[in-house]
Every structure is written in structure tokens, then in C-alpha cells.
Amino acid sequence: MTMFSRFTPLLDQLPATVPFVGPEAIERNRGLAVKARIGANESGFGPAPSVIRAIADAAADTWKYADPENFELKQALAAHLGCRPENLAIGEGIDSLLGHIARMVIEPGTPVVTSLGAYPTFNFHVVGHGGRLVTTPYVNDREDLDGLLDLVRRDNAPLVYFANPDNPMGSWWDADSVVAFARALPASCLLILDEAYCETAPARTTPPVDALLDLPNVMRTRTFSKAYGLAGARVGYVIAAEGNAKAFDKIRHHFGMARVSVAAALAALKDQAYLAEAIAAIGRSREKIAAIAAANGLAALPSATNFVAVDCGRDGTYARAIVDGLMEHGVFIRMPGVAPLNRCIRISAGRPEDMALLEEALPQVLKRLA
Template sequence: MSKHFGPDYVRAIAPYQAGKPIAEVAREFGLDEANIVKLASNENPFGVPESSKKAMAQVVADLGRYPDANGFDLKAALAKRYDVPADWITLGNGSNDILEIAAHAFVQKGQAVVYSQYSFAVYALATQGVGARAIVVPAAEYGHDLDAMAAAIDADTRLVFIANPNNPTGTFIPAAQIEAFLNQVPETVIVVLDEAYNEFLAPEHQFESAQWVRKYPNLVVSRTFSKAYGLAGLRVGFAIAQPAVTDLMNRIRQPFNVNSLAQAAAIAALNDTVFLEEGARNNAAGYQQFVEAFDELGLEYVPSFGNFVLVRVGDDDEAGARVNLALLKQGVIVRPVGNYGLPQWLRISIGLPKENAVFLAALKQALG
């Protein structure tokens, strides 16, 4: 008889599939790392802002000490930026940490979590990690069906995850619809509004979600420095919520979850408007470059509000894997999304114009 360790709900977890690292693809396919283009993890193609590099250099000498467990300076900078008190902020080791913290703080085994089909993979992981029941609501047009999600909330539900824009589909929900949803949710249910891609939204789509937490005591707004701010490798994200919610999240949070380099880099990046603007411009231009090419190739795609596009590369269920392999052989790493139930699709992060062009040429080749 084979022995099993751990609870059933932990053994049932399918591990997170990250984008393939460049070094791994180089080894596997006998390619030169320098020629590989990685558009697989929705990272910032400009890399780390210079302002953050300078800020990090200044704290290197102090790395023998633990980080500030309360992230005083970073929270002060965030409080100023978002016009909320500092004790409404929870820092995370990336915003994935915020999602996990929320699940641990608000949900226990046997209770339920609501999220959408085709929404970010970590919602399922966070739910399973606490032994909760997932209520996965069918998507509408590849995005969240908020009415169906509100209707799906049952007596056991303690948490709802909403991604806006959503990954991997790139769909966006306008402010009025989210507010209408928040007005329907029972106040005993926490809503995590995950806005990892918020900074890529055009001004007409931006709204003051951070201010909504004043009106909704059950709302947690989650943000990250991994995407628009170019700090994915440092792992820093944060949540904004009222103090009663923030207090519980901070009890679950590991005291030193955001390291000293990450805290310093994030403060610098937060104030680097030039870097953000350049990133947004590059993203908008890259999106055009992609969709014009997809139109030309007759490929269906989901209109995206993030820094990536979901494109359908065939109509059989091996299409995603097949085209992905053909791209890898040419040194282009993108993200197959079969694990999301989208086996005919690939998710491509928007890169620099030249990287986008390399991908598009490889895609044409791969499609024959």
C-alpha cells in the first residue's frame, strides 16, 4: 500500500506552470541564449528602471540586516500615491502573495471561493491551498460574467477573485459593472479586485478603485510592481483595504515577505513616471503591431487591455502545443494555455518592436 503525505486537497493541486526560462530553452533546443525572445510571462520588456537600480545600490551595504518588516517607507509612498492611510496597505511578495494571504486570512477548509473560468491560475491554487471549494463561473466572451458570479455566491462563500484586466484573456470590466457587482455582494464576502495590469489601461479606462475601499469594507484592491514597473524578479505587490481587513491580512503575512532591495526599488519605480509612460506607449504600439498581423493572418484574438494578447492558432486541440513547439525551435518562448482550458490558443506578451517582429516572423513560419 502506498503511503500518502498531506491532506487530499494539497495532493489534488496541479502545480503552477511558469513561462519557460531562456536558459532552459537554449539548452533543450541547442540555441544561443542571446538570440532567444521570451514573450511568455507578461514581464516588462524594458527590464528594471534605472531609478530602481540606483535605489537598490544604496541599500546593498545594509543587506546583512533584515528588511523593515512593516515596509514603512514603501507604505508611506503608496499611501501618498493612492490617498489612503498607510495602515490600509498590506505588502506582498509579489501580488501572488496577496492572493494567498487573502485566501488564508478569510477562508477555511470547506468554505467556498468564487472566480471565473479562464481567470488567473493562482486563484485556483490559493483556493485549493486552504482546502476550500472552488465555484468556477463560466466566462462570457472570455471575460468575467459578473451577474453569474454574483448569483453563484452561496452561503459558504467567503471570497471572490476578480482579475481586471484578466490574465490570460486580457478582458476588461468597466468601473460601473464592478461597482454594480460590489453592491450585490454580501458584506461577509471579501472581494479581491486583482489589478495587476492596471497601469496599462488607457486613461479613459482608469478609475479610482483604490478609493472604492472607503465605500466597500469587504473590498481588497491588489496591485503589483511586476508588470508596468519592471520588477518581476524582485517580487513585490500590495493590497489596499480597510483596516479591519488589512489587520487580518497582516497577521497571516510573513513578517519579512518583501526584501530590502524590493522595497527600495519599488519606491523609486513608483515615482518614475517617465518609465511608466514609455512602457505604456510601447505596449500600445506593440498591441497594434500584433493585432494588425493577426488580422492579416486571419487569426482570431481576444481584444486585450493588458500587456499580452491571447491568439487562436488553430482549430484542433493540439494547435496551441504544436505551434508553441514550432516557435520554441525558432527560439521564441510564448505561453501555451492548455492548462486554462484553451488548447487552441497561445498567450503572447507584448515586447519591444523588434522582439514582436521576431515572434511574428516565427509565427508565420510555424503556421506554414
Template sequence: MSDARPFTTLLSALPASVPFVAPEALERRRGELFELRLGANESTFGPSPRALAAMRNELERASLYGDPESFELRTALSVHLGLTREHLVIGSGIDDLLGLAVRAFLEPGSCAVTSLGAYPTFNYHVAGYGGRIESVPYRDDRNDLDALVDAARRHAARLLYLANPDNPTGSYHDAAAIAALLDALPEQTLLLLDEAYIEFAPPALPFDAEDPRVIRLRTFSKAYGMAGMRIGYAIAPRQTIAAFDKVRLHFGVNRVAQAGALSALADRAFLEGVLAEVAWGREEYTRLATALGLAALASATNFMAFDLGSPERARAVAEGLTARRVFVRVPGATPLNRLVRATVGTPSERRRFGHALEGVLKSSRV
């Protein structure tokens, strides 16, 4: 019997894929759980104790909808960042906010520019709203800012996506480089600046929230350890935030997540402890790589990418780690697919990862 309710032409043309294969899916395929979950850049330090207490308390009110304006959280963020509430919108993570930006600024058939192998959810949204992607190769394992601007100019791109710090390499462009990028942007191009890992990085570009050339995207998933709660925010001109209010899902951020984010933001001591531990862990990973005859890319994030030299060896190492119940990621695009990316976990997790990696490298297969 034929379907009398056909999908749209756009949906029918999309590939049957999602941006990621989740570790849970891999666990179901294998029939066992991972002992170390280091492939999704989640904070294994968890949320702040104050955030956990706030979320537990808020569960008592789970029968009530969350505040659709996220008023208290936007107020706290405005003080924290030196902005006004009108420059902020709260979403269910950066993935949600990327979708809002694509929906608001990308006409069907128009172009968006990104790096080849960069965080893939942006591409997912562009395809889903009928846009087209132009991808620029990395240069020396860093986003090639000049080439991105050139591609935006040649293809009259409406959007340019840049993760800074970058995922999956961990590289970082300083504030001066981002300012120069903004100055070089074609007039019709808007920069979507994904700053998911910004807390781990050197000082970022100062805020000019009314700058019409950029939307900055941040999250509570990484440094604040709240990936499972799905909450993040965008910083943009008032006019842009007002436009987002026309189309965003107003009850999309639950009240438990809002309460947790509010308390996490206030617990600066816990955050500073996490940042210090991650910085020390990156140094440990660098020493581990050297001891094992590998290179580790410099990182301004909570993960590091180990250079295995070839896609084949990277894949074999990742498979070997999976067999030892350690979850890591290998980027999908060449030449980044020679890398194995691993989260900087707790001291115990880092030791166990080091032992597992050493064991895999000593095996006859790699």
C-alpha cells in the same frame, strides 16, 4: 522503511502540481535557451533606470534585513493613491497576497468562485488551505460577471476572485461594471480584485479603501518591470490590513525590492514611456494578426491573445514557436486553449516575434 512523520491529510490529498511550468524548466528540458521570452507577461523594457540605481546602491546593505513595515514604500504609495498607510500592506507579489487573503477569509471546506481558466495561483492557495473552487466559464472571452455573482450566491462563497484586466485574455470591465458587481455581491462574499495590469488599462474604479466588500491587489511586476524582485501591495480596510499583519511573513519583502519599488514609483516619465510603447505594440500585434488571417483579442494589458481557432492549432503554433526558441503560453482551459498569448515586447522583439509566427503559420504542420 515507512515515514514515521506523515504529512497532514490535506497535504497528502493535494495534486503534485504547481500553477506554472517556468520557461527555465522548458529550457532545461530542451537543452537551449529561449531567444524571445514572451510567455510570462514580463516587461522586456525592464525597470526604470532610477529603480536599477536604487537597487544597486541597496545591495551594499544586503547584510541588513529589510524594513518589515515597508514604511517608506507604504508612505509613497499612500500619497500616490490618495490613501493612508493603514490601508496598505506590502507583499512579495500578488501571489503572496492572494495567499494571505485566502488564509484570512476562507474556512476549510468553504467555497471560492473564479473563472474557468483564470490566473491559477488563486486556485492553488484555495486548495492549499482546504477550500473548494467553483469555476464559471468565460463568456465571449470575458469574465462573466453575472454568472460569477450567481455562483457566489448559490454556493455561499466566501471569496470571489476576478482579474481585471484579465489574464489570460486581456479583456477589461470598466469601472461602472465593477461597481455594479460589488453592489450585486452576496453579503458573505468578498471580492479579490487582481489589478496586476491596471496601469495599462482605462481608468479604474475610484478608491474607497474602507469598502469591506473588496480587496484590491497590485504589483510592480508588470508595468514597472520588476517581476524578479517579487513585490506588490494590497489595498483594503484598516481592519483587514491589521488582520494580515497577524499572519504575514514580516521579513518577506527584501530591502533591495523595497528600494527599487520606491524609485520606480517616483519615475513617472519612464512608466509613461513604457505604457505608450505597449499601447503602440498592441496595435502592431493587431495588424500582424490581421495580416496573417488571425484574430487578436482586444487587450488592456501588456500582452495579446491570438485566436488560432482550435486547441490543436494553437498547440501546434506554440510548439512551432518553441522550436524557433520563442516562449509563449497557451491557456489550459477550454475554450481559451485555442489562444496563443504573447507579451508585447520591444520593437525589435515584436518584429522577431512576427517573423517567427509567420514562419510557423506557413509551415505544413499548421
């Protein structure tokens, strides 16, 4: 394959990767149809009907760029969160914001601390900027706050990633522990506190917004992709000290937001009644997944997210066989990438019809593997 001869040495050494293979690619590559799309932690309950209407209403205005200052969305988010618009940065999903933060902090060789098996897309950005990943294992399927702190201190790392609740395990820490962790970090280390799944977490999991706003070394990332059911819209945001939020203006894509996506996010924020319904439906689906797991002799882990990690009791090869086997029945799920987490499969909350397909397929897959 011909390629330009003078890309940066860093680019030359990077692998071409897709952090997550999409269900569409699996369908194409394996000649299978996805019937239950419960693998990417999307929300099959969908966005609110009011949001779908807002997208349709905004469609004719798609000839206009979105407001590069995201003024209206920042105002609405600030009112909803109880912070100032100046504490917010908006981006095309958390993935994009993680990329920006990586670029803001990482130079070639910079040590970056995360948990072994945590969010691969963050790792993709770290490596993509020449950073050096330093990891500590999960303890009892939970990210290890003491372990993260020790690594930060040992390597004098300027960046640490911690998701609460966690993906891929669904586990969580209480808000007090999170605040204590943030305050124990040296000021020279920026904490990315990824709260993509905060809406579905139990009370007192997510620290109040103002509990960390005084810390210039904390950035909290959130999204409309999960409980709000807007994964395809690409709307994420950062809550941070004003100076940090403003720093994104140095490198962000000012015209990166899709206009209908902004309209969708605004409508979603307004429809908190629907959000409450969706969260309740996700909770019921988590229970159903746990029941299906138990009926098949598998152990669902407690979850604060819109998915459930199910311990299949053996190794990653076995879990992979279950994932692949379910896909043959049209049930798309995923699994953690690293031992010992990869003894689990990861099933997203879904509609009753998705759960029915899972319930039908799982025993058949397990029987064939027995």
C-alpha cells in the same frame, strides 16, 4: 521516495505542481534557448534606469533586513494612490498576497468562486487550503460578472476572485460595472479584485481608489511586476479597508520583503515619467502583435494588459502546437489552459527585437502546421 509519514491529510492529497513552468525550465527540458521572452507578461522594456541605479545603490545594504512595517513604501504608495498607509498591506508579489487571503478565508470545503480559466495560481492557493473551486465560464472572452454573482449567492461563498483587466484574455470591464458588481455582492463574500494590469488599461477601467474603500469585503491587489517592469523583485500590495489590511499582520511574513526590492519599488513610484513611456511602448507592442496576427490570418483580441490573446481559430491542440512551434524558434509565449479560451495563444508585449523574432517565426510555424 522517502517522505515524512505524518503530513496533514490535506497535504498528502495535494499534487506537487508548478502553476507555470518557467522559460528556464523549458530551455533545460527541450534544449532550446529563449530569444524572445514574451510569455510570462513580464516587461521587456525593463524597470526605469533610475530603478536599476537604485537597486545597485542599495546592494551594499543587503546585509540589513528590510523594515518589517514597510513604513516608507506604505507612505509612498498611499501618497501616490490617494489613500492612507493603513489601507495598505505589502507582500512578496500578488501571488504571495493571494496565498495569505486564501488562508484568511478558506477552511476545508469552503466554496470559492472564480472564472473557468482564470488565474491558475489563485486556484493553486484555494486547493492548497482545502477550498472547493466553483467556476463560471467566460462570456465573450470576458469574465462574467452576473455569473460570478449568481455562484456566490447559490453557494453562499465567502470568497470570489475577479481580475480586471483579465488574465489570460486581456479583456476588461468598465469601472462603473466593477463598482456595481462589488456593491451587489453580499457582505459575507470577500471580493479579490486583482488589478495587476491596471496601469495599462484604458481610462475608466479601474475604479478610483476611494470608490471601494468603504467596503470591508473588497481587497484590491496590485503589483510592480507588470508595467513597472519589476517581476523579479516580488513587490505587490493590497488596497483595502483598514481592518482588512491589518489582518495580514496576523499571518504574513514580516521579514519577507527583499531590501533591494523595496528600494526598487520606491524608485519606480518616483519615476512616473518612465512608467508613462513604458505604458506607451506596451501599447505600441500590442498594436504590433495585432498586426502580426492579422498578417497571418489570426485575430488579436482587444487588450487592456501588457499582453495580447490571439485567437488561432481552432482548438487547444492547435494553439499548443503553435506555442511549442514558436519555442523552437526561441520565441517563448504561453496560452490559456481551458477551453474555449485555449483556442488562443497569449503573447506578452515586448521590445521591437522581440516582435521581429515573433514576426519571423509565426508564419513558419503556421506553414508547417498547415
